Amino acid sequence: MRDQMMGVSSKVEEVAPFIGMVIMEGCTIALTILAKTIMTGGMSPFVFVVYTNALGTLILLPYSFLFHMKERTEQSLFTWPLLTRIFFLGLTGIALSQNLAFVGLSYSSPIVVCAMGLLIPGFSFLLSILLRKTKLDWRSTSFQFKVLGTSMSLMGAIVVLACKGPYIRSSSPSSSLLSRLHKQQLFVFYRRPDSWFLGCILLASSFLCVSIWNIIQLGTVKHYPQVMKIASFYSLAGTIQCAMFSFIVETDLSAWKLKLNMDLLVIVMTAIFGSVIRSSVQIMCTRMKGPFYVPMFQPFRIFWAAFFGVGFFVNGLHYGSLIGAIICGMGYYTVMWGQLVEDEKWRDIVNSPDEKEPLLQEDSQV
Template identity: 55%
Template structure:
């Protein structure tokens, strides 16, 4: 029993840490192929299409295995209504904004701006009156403080890069760029940050809207696969409008194909299933705690492998947003505990049912 208990503690922890490391690694690879010429909108279409191809048959098999039978017309109508309202924010906006922002910034900025999602969730819930703003509540006070910390960190990482952590000679820099490119010219940094902050806001908007959808139709795989299908169609329409050069749709290197396949497999299947497994094993408050680990990985990779790419201001600002992230999440968990004690259902009950639908801003 003791060995089994240790196994149950160590394996989820190690799995989620590895997932965050792989996420940053894929973000760096995506940054490389986008900087080398692949259009971000084309990248989003190809990855979304591949995720759809994987998820649709998987969801069908899963549904048959569990003997879940739904009327076809009801399924199509419900999914269409829900998806038309939600999918523009979830895939079309979020993914395109994220990879456009990545094109003009770096993975450390992606991490920092991604930590704004809980703060945006809280602000939107207050503005839309989905959360009662009671200043006497400890959870509300903590959320407000965490939101302010997150915003301060985002401003710092956006406007103050600071000196380089590690300088290198031009020869070393050229050698390091043969495989990977980590950062971009400084004049596009602010634009990249704005795009990434907008992506976080779109995730928060989608989280707010999709909560009711999950309660109406709690079959995670079917909802996710249908979202992915409609999102791919929308992304394709947007991409054809933005990228009118036919040659931009041709993949030039094996590296581009490899990154697209890995991104689809990891982001669309592996990460979601690991998150679901850990959520059922450890509870809904466990998985979100590992998101700030991406800062450590991005900083380590930047210092170790990518010369002239990482600045003190970027790391400090990202660390501050991570602190704000943890503060807001702690306030959220505290509020859930208060609601449970008072006999109310928590606002995140839908997330417990469908962890696959939780918003992600990374590859």
């Protein structure tokens, strides 16, 4: 009986992270669609970003201290180097990336968000070359995979940008409920925008900021390992930066008024999900499965976007957008595979007695 219980427990530990991450990606796309809906209905993307992050910060600050309550660290968070990092984490991870993302979303569609989000590993690879953290070693298998994957991702982004193509599913007279929903714009998955090209460029710029944020965050966590506390304080910094910017851009005071309607509901759901639920699940899955487990699920957003677009929304999806997103997904996995090969190579070198000490010293300087 005891062996059976242990066997069941091990199976649950294997299946639970997978199911959890698939659900997280589905919820992310669902909230993206809802955000697109309320922006189409008149909600300013700048106001949405401020309210979402303000509420998320209020939730995350006390939660982060509870999350790390049993952990002890001698490193103080309130030092000038860490505060500087927190400022730039808020700037790149929230103020720039989220404002660009939601304005870009208002001009495009959720499937484009999926495709452009898959450019992050490619952008990170290009940034590492520019910052001279990666050498141009064409004989290296990992480098070749990264170059190939980055090229595929950029190619997929170009397809999304230039080739929308026909609808996968057009409106049908028999789909009376879906037709009514589409006409009333209760749920908007795709609306023909005036500036599709601009939306794609803004989204690509947003995820370039996320790549920069990843580089800053990686070094920050090495200096201060309590991730949720870092997240709460850079969320606060980013919210203040967003508020200062949005009050300048959005001068219409009526745009800041909230009512008990769908707009408020989406803001609350996005804040709770982004600040607590998704972060906690990702941290737990990373601790259980390693650093490469969580990023592997981002291309699942393509499935959810296609599922929602074909299954529930009229005129929701174009062939060009879907094909481009799939190409981006293939490039994403190729870059990730190259990174995995590189990490395994470094792990083997680190475990070597002759090379262990120098590498640890180099790593501590990053």
